[in-house]
Amino acid sequence: MTAIPETMRAFVLHGHGGFELLRFHHDWPVPRPGPGEALVRVKACGLNNTDINTRTGWYSKAVTKGTTGGTYEGDLEDDGGWDGGIEFPRIQGGDVAGVVAEVGEGADRELIGKRCIVDTILRDWDDPQNLEKTTYLGSAVDGGYADYMVVDQRNICPVECNWSDAELATVAISYSTAENMLNRASVGKDDVVLVPGASGGVGSALLQLAGRRGARTVALASPSKHGELSKLDPAAILPRQPEDLKQALRDTIGRDTVSVVADVVGGPQFPAFIDVLERGGRYTCSGAIAGPIVELDLRTFYLHDLTFFGNTIFEPKVFPSLVKYIEAGEIRPMLAASYRLESLHEAQQAFIEKKHTGNIVVTME
Template identity: 65%
Template sequence: MTVPRTMKAFVLTGHGGPEVLQYHADWPTPEPLPDQILVKVGACGLNNTDINTRSGWYSKSVTDATTGDAYGEVGQEDPSWGGAAIAFPRIQGADAVGRVVALGENADPALMGKRVMIDCWLRDWDDPFNKDKTGYFGSECDGGFAEFSVADYRNVHPVESAMSDAELATFSCSYSTAEGTLSRAQVGDGDTVLVTGASGGVGSALIQLAKRRGARVVCLASENKHEEIARLNPEAILPRAPTDLPSALNDAIGRDTVSVVADVVGGDYFASVIDVLERGGRYTCSGAIAGPMVSLDLRTLYLRDLTFAGSTVLPPHIFADLVSYIEQGEVQPMLAATYPLEQLHQAQASFVEKKHTGNIVVLP
């Protein structure tokens, strides 16, 4: 195809509320460097990283829950996922799916014309397992909230699937995050996993991927979302924050403890989920949407031989594994809604309201 010189794009101009995201109809189309390919973006999913980076929530000066609005004080040295400043202007959007339309001179020619998913994690390909040498697509480089985007050819995976671009765009961030979270906790056959925030993108992915590993899954979610979550066939679905969680578990599954808690919520209910971990249980976390500041009785941690794991940067095989699960039909998309790119403000407002189940996607 003939690549136009300009494109539609949403550009982040600083940290703050939605007003710092500005729409442009004539933003320069990027040109691929020697190791890059140019992707015509078909769809790009929304995720918490986009919202949190825009608002500056990652800064340690912020202790509130994620809201999507501007905070009164945001540290300028650590407002991104990696604890460092990012460069503006920046096109966000990590969950990009599209078709390769141009190649840099070093890129694999077999990629030309292929439909691809972009791995969110940027790596030093001379040292790909070094977590200190990573970046995030749409954070340390421009992402997919635009008609075109460039990516290192080693960071894209061709995908053979009957799913639409919008459906495929629900997977990249949420499902790779979930798979990494479960991998860190070594979840497997015989485990019982308690999933918090089960109606969100990562939560719904955790349900499917934990079941794929042979685990029983118990979900916590608002009751108006239970019908949608039931499509994923968890062992049990409980209210978002039962007053007596051990009793609720016992009534649902015949035991009052679990072997693993997979948490994306944090906040005031943190102590309740820790208290239902069995002796030797594992807590694994990849989010804190209800608030990052929690209370922990260290006696619970050491007297019950618990293991805690945080999960952000993923080993390279996780994304390739996820693409294989998609191609083999082992996971299903949870597409909540689509918006045209021009309505990114409305899409983010809907995302922050958390009234949806699954993932919201924009279509350039």
Template identity: 60%
Template sequence: MNLPRTMHAMVTIGHGGFEKLSYETDWPVPTPAKGDVLIEVKACGLNNTDINTRIGWYSKAVTTATDSDTTEEPDGDDPAWGGSPISFPRIQGADVCGIIVAVGEGVSEARIGERIIADDWLRDEDDPKDINRTGYFGSERDGGFAQYTTMPSRNALRVDSTLTDAELATFSCSYSTAEGMLTRASVTSTDTILIPGASGGVGGALVQLAKRRGARVVAMASEAKHEDVRKLGADVLLPRAPSDLRAALGSERITVIADVVGGPHWPTLLDVLERGGRYTCSGAIAGPIVELDLRTLYLRDLSFFGSTVIDQSVMPALIRYIEAGEVRPALAATYPLRELQQAQEAFLAKQHTGNIVVVP
């Protein structure tokens, strides 16, 4: 196959607003290094981490919600998810669906032609369980907001599915994040789980994957999106921020909360969690600074689980779920790569239910 020397790519040139996104039409096509594969990107999902990294939101110097106008600046020491600065220019985008078109040294040429989705976690080859030596695709190395990208061969997971490229590009980040949260909190069929922000990418994945485990699901979302969330399998639908959450729940007994929202309503969530309940978190889109009464934590024997670096078993399991039809994509909209800014604006405005995907 004759590969082009240059490609279209959306390049992030630093931390900041949309002015830091530069659409390039003659960016060099990367060459796969030893152990790598070259992917022709067919579609790439958009996630909170793409926006958080661009604006430097992971820095503790930033305290506002991800969709807020702010004059706060990252302090330069911890603006990326892993606590260390990333290098620019950087091509972001983690949720790649594409075709392997070339391989680097040490990778079998039999892989050429495989349809893949990305395992986004870049683990140390010598010690893959060391979470301190784990990076993220589209952060610590260039990702998929381009026509071509490279990744370690072990991160390119073959998938056999009739789903479209855009549909497959919804899974890698949102669904693996959700499955990682549920795994950390040991969710089973005996649980009733409360999911704030259930209309988002991770929220919708949480609904499906919790139902797959047999749990009862209480979903919180804006009422205009209730029907969409109901189709994902939610048993009970509540408004996004009920004035009296306990009253709204009625007889429901919440044993697990899976949260990516945070923000000012956070304390009300803990107040409805049963004694011995578990809270798992992998985001704070409504704001990272919350108020915790430590008496709620210890007197009610609650357990808290942060969830970022997922277990190695999660992505292979997710591939099995996809191929068996046990989960379905929640594709909200697709945008051309050159319109990534508009896609991110729609994402921040929560215009859609589910995942947004860009197509080169």
């Protein structure tokens, strides 16, 4: 077995702000697993909006704009993280693929050497369904933008597949978020699901996972991305901001309503998304990249018997389900680009520009 070094490479966030506060270190201490924990040698880590939003403090109630990657003004320390305040320094990165290198006292030694992805939701395992007792990898505790990270052994999900490490690092956050959104909205084979922001990591995962359930999907994305999205077999692909969404739906799928909107966009288009929901329709949301403050006509909400679902914490069953889908070949990785860890600034800038389709990751080797 390879000896565990004393120090490692790590990208460390030292406060809310610009790239100058996200600093590369060559000699950061390697963490050691405590009782019941596993040390993971990180092979790749995917980028997500959470990383950008936490760095900039976008989660703060003081911020009302869409996500831009820029620096926001004001006191963000108390509520600038995903689940409130965040302690610095912090190693971000919740989308981890790697190999178990070591385990702590009482942990299962059979895990050592296992290829794995890591469940990003950290639970009180004595009360795992309690939403108030959860924290988040890369936010409340150190994550995967480093050579090594420590996590409870119950968050380790061994996986056997022929995907590359970079491809595996597209799964943990994007696909679990998407599966949770579909679970909450009880999406099935009789549904038509509208997916704004379909070219992103969560959006492309929604297309695959809703399609896996037999639902018809309608993707909204920039025309330059339609070619890549067509590989995921949506029923229709529409421009990112159709002038008349109802008419566009009628022209492509033969109806001007959908049963489900699975949204990570929000912003000015929100009223149009709600207006195309059929009576009894469901709106399921896990993001607001175009802006968190939206206009809602409550008459549409209650007169049309709509149901809204917010999604952040997913049930423990979600991760094992994703591993089964991977091993059965039921989903496919949407890897847009990979960068070396040292190039995380460049990778985040590419992520912010949103010219890609699928996921961007950093790799350690």
